[in-house]
Amino acid sequence: MPVHPSVNLRSAVITRLRAAGCVFAEDEARILLAAAATPAELAAMVRDRAAGRPLEHVAGWAEFACLRIAVDPGVFVPRRRSEFLARSAAALAREGALVVDLCCGTGALGAALAATVDHPVRLYAADLDPAAVRCARRNLAASGAEVFEGDLFEALPPGLRGRVDVLLANVPYVPTADIALLPAEARLHEARPALDGGADGLDVLRRVAADAPRWLAPGGALFFETSDQQAATALGVVTAAGLTAVLGYDEDLDATVVTATRPPGAVL
Template sequence: MSVFASATLRSSVISRLRAAGCVFAEDEARILLSASTTPAELAAMVSSRAAGRPLEHVVGWAEFAGLRIAVQPGVFVPRRRSEFLAATATGLTRPGAVVVDLCCGSGALGAAVAAAAPHPVELYAADVDPAAVRCARSNLAGGAGPAGARVFEGDLFAALPDALRGRVDVLLANVPYVPTADIALLPPEARLHEARPALDGGADGLDVLRRVVAEAPVWLAAGGTLLFETSERQTPTALAVVRAAGLAAADIRHEDLDATVVTATRR
């Protein structure tokens, strides 16, 4: 939609979004105007956003690490804080590295690593949610990622080919880590419109992480590293879980993004 012909319309969209409680109404209006092709389509998008649907689900994509990632309704929306996880993982790649994006959601992390790595990597991704798998296949086999990436559907490592055992150099696992009791405190965009399994990490938020860490040593190559995101409050327990599995643990903090990444390396 032409920006030059829509000053009044843009103001109207901003006002509607503000009234609906959208904090970044100006930025969202810009995205909605650029994503729509007709006034009718714009009106439908604005109504959907004002009703509480995530902006990314409304327009069908999310901006992540300089990429446009397709995001279908119900699929977890990649958070900006996770760009730190992707960047940390990228720094561990080498030529031909085997990279696995577990609990991949839309495939944003794998796509970001493959795009930013200074050399080609061998990329695999997996998720238990069929909608997420469809989304990830679209992203990782298209413009956002390498055409050769393979995406599997299934529960954690059970989804991966056995041939990857002992070969994984970089294992990204952006597991759900919100404690069950805290789900009700999440913004409605997440609570009502993203799949609960992508959010709920159990009583202390670390149930899925424990499952990943328990199996990771079998899949990691010598010197390979598992990386995951967690909250600052959960970091001490997460580090203890990693060390109990015999992996070398470290945590890295990015204050501006409010992001904490834990690395777990096979000795």
């Protein structure tokens, strides 16, 4: 049961969070007060948040696409802009589609897609980080998904090769040199492999694009997020792999998504 706060307790939490630099102190106080089961737990959570730990790690969950996604310490926190990636993929996930959430992290994208479509899909997910896999298994349990631990496609059952209709790959795309410029919440508290995309931010994308045509079904599509600055190069990466790519942009979320389709008649 959450702590039932007095006006004074709520005010004290807000004051502590505001003093620590939390811009949305009122909202964060509400979340922490609801999450804490005891006054001692609340005190520990407020202390951790004031010390700079991400709110989602402190509370144990993040809101994503109107879902409550479990997020354990150290695991990449799903960003709201990635809701556009989930929506883009869901729009092409027909009934019975075989969907793979690669670099799944918490499994937020797969969970959002499954919750968005009004028909069943077959969902698989994979991540290299054991902590992320544990989160994803909890978050995707209701969808009946199978979640695997391993490096990209190596984690997936070989029987999925050539059969994937929708491939979600929220690959890391921050250039290595830019990691130092990230907010401390990400830089210090999220697993670096979930952030670091190599020298130009596209190293992991190149690996995914190189193998994607062999895993996609004819007409199947790879969906991934990128930045405005990287978009042109990212398009070149997937077209060089034999995929037909288009760019999408959501102004409200400031999100850029590439949809890269395996042509139905492509010979591998």
